[in-house]
Amino acid sequence: MSSDRAATSGGGSLRTVTFSLVGFLFLVELTSGILQGYYVPLASKIAAHLGVDTADYNWTEAAQLLLSALVVPVLAKLGDMFGHKRILLVSTAVTALASWGMAASGGFAGYLVAFALQGFYVVWLPLEVALIFDRGRRSGTGASMTRRAAGFLVVALEAGAIIGALAGSRVFKATGENFPITLAVPAICVTLVFFAILFGVPESTPLPGRRLDGRGFVLLTLALLFITGGLTFLRLNGPASWTVWVPIAIGLLIFVPFARLERRHPDPAIDLRVLGQSRMWPVQLTAGLFGISVLGAQIPLSTFAAADPAKLGYGLKLDPDVISYLIGAYLVSLIVGALLFPVLARRTTPRVALIVAAFFVAGGYLLFIPLHEQVWQVVANMVIAGIGSGALVAALPSAAAAAAPVGQSGIATGLTNTTKTVGGAFASAVFGVILHVGLTSTASTSGAGLAAYIAVWTICGVGALVAAVLLFLVPKLAFSDVEVQSLPAEGLDGRPVD
Structure with missing residues (x-):
């Protein structure tokens, strides 16, 4: 019996499918935690290897946070439209390619771009929760089932962060301070988890007749870009600089036409x-x-x-x-x-x-x-x-x-x-x-x-x-x-x- 048929054949089958689903998603969040913890103890070493100081290296985190704020709403909406597993696979593929790019990069510019693109992993947990809730909704226990599953996923996330933080420096020393090999370890983890999703995670059931609100997402992205950009300049230039408040004001003003558009759109971005x-x-x-x-x-x-x-x-x-x-x-x-x-x-x-x-x-x-x-x-x-x-x-x-x-x-x-x-x-x-x-x-x-x-x-x-x-x-x-x-x-x- 297929997983989809099992999911609709009764409460017991549904719980079995969901247990299997959570098991595979546990591996995904474990990998997410590894990505978040692995590079932290290596930050100063990586900065020296790339020929930049730690202040410049901090731009990698800023770039990843900015990109994640921009892409998560779009990817989450695409999951609702075309299936959460499908978009989870896409985001995992981008994360894997970016992780391999970090291992292969020889300069700071390439590493910065790859590290930012690796931030696609931030959409994993929202998509996973949506997947679980979609499966559980059919049994009438979707809310409670999702809460329990989300708790286990966060356990995996934090356990992965601990594993990553402990493993990063140890792998670096064990490989004789070889950067390509050291940075290849998280890339291997993401690549393996791609196949875990591909073969182990069932697809959700999207509603038919959806279409992407392109203009809405463009306005939302611009608003978030200006606001987060202004906040970045606040850290760099201080509160007295016009480069802080003008972008934030523009970002807030963009929400006015965005709200008008969303109220009229039959399938709005938000x-x-x-x-x-x-x-x-x-x-x-x-x-x-x-x-x-x-x-x-x-x-x-x-x-x-x-x-x-x-x-x-x-x-x-x-x-x-x-x-x-x-x-x-x-x-x-x-x-x-x-x-x-x-x-x-x-x-x-x-x-x-x-x-x-x-x-x-x-x-x-x-x-x-x-x-x-x-x-x-x-x-x-x-x-x-x-x-x-x-x-x-x-x-x-x-x-x-x-x-x-x-x-x-x-x-x-x-x-x-x-x-x-x-x-x-x-x-x-x-x-x-x-x-x-x-x-x-x-x-x-x-x-x-x-x-x-x-x-x-x-x-x-x-x-x-x-x-x-x-x-x-x-x-x-x-x-x-x-x-x-x-x-x-x-x-x-x-x-x-x-």
Whole structure:
């Protein structure tokens, strides 16, 4: 019996197919984690090999974040239109080619382009969640099934990040510091996972009669490009430069014609009616606020841990090896949070579980304000924030999928990634300015440096606190199997479909 027939033959068969599906997607997210952790300990070595300093090397991460913010909405929508597996294969193929390009590159320009294109992997998790939800929707347990599966996928993601971080430097040493061989290892992993998807993952069922809203996506891409570009210049040129605010203003203004176009389009790039519903917009806004801490706070935490309190009046004076253990504890707490979220959602409601997770993130970062002088205090704060963060990483895409009508689960989950990335870009730029001003101040030893870090922690904590409050506006039974079953499945013309 084919997987498609098994999926529709009853609850037991469906669960078997979904278990198999999650198993293969577990490998995909494990590889995603490896990509995110593998290059970090090698950054300074790769920069020296390419003949650039670490400041220039940071452009690789900036380029990848920018590209990911631009391509995720388009790829997620294409998944809704043509099948999520098909687009997952395309994005994996691009990631594999880019990874091989990084291994073969002999100069910084080629490496920069390849590293940016490798960022296509960021659409994997949204597409995977949409795939799982599409299979589970048929059994009437799609929401709960997706929450459990997303938790396991986040476990794979964080485990892969730990494996990648540990493997990168060790492979480099084992190969006699051979860069092509060292960089070929993640490329091999991505290539293998392409075939795992090809032969092990069943396709979703897209709605017929779809067409791509090209003009809408062009306007959305331009808006995101100007906004994220302005945030990049904020980090480089400071808040006084016109190169910061003019691009951001242009990007925001582009949303005006974009909204007008989307309201008229029969199959819009982003359905603003769905986005404006009380079970959807708080989730998307929470993703953006969550991006502030999960993508923006890690480097400030690392630099604070390395600072010497005898010289600066703050910090823990930890060496890199101890800091890596600190990061490891944070990653483990993410795994714990991802596994606990579906348990809490089952015992209460998904909405309550989301609110609790947001409060954990807020509490963890706000605790840094009074408690930051001892290693155990920093570890405890990071673990509290990490448990909430792990839950939100798993919960937000699954909640968005549950809140979306049939045929829009991919774009809904993709938007959580995009808004999170924009939030992270905002945080990275603002935190860079705050820390630069605080740490270069002549008064840094008397409090300006510590005040800068406290400002960073406050922004992270307050952002998560605002998200928790916004989630109270979500309907009480939102994202549950009962609520999803009661939602009308609308076709492209707005009428219910079977």
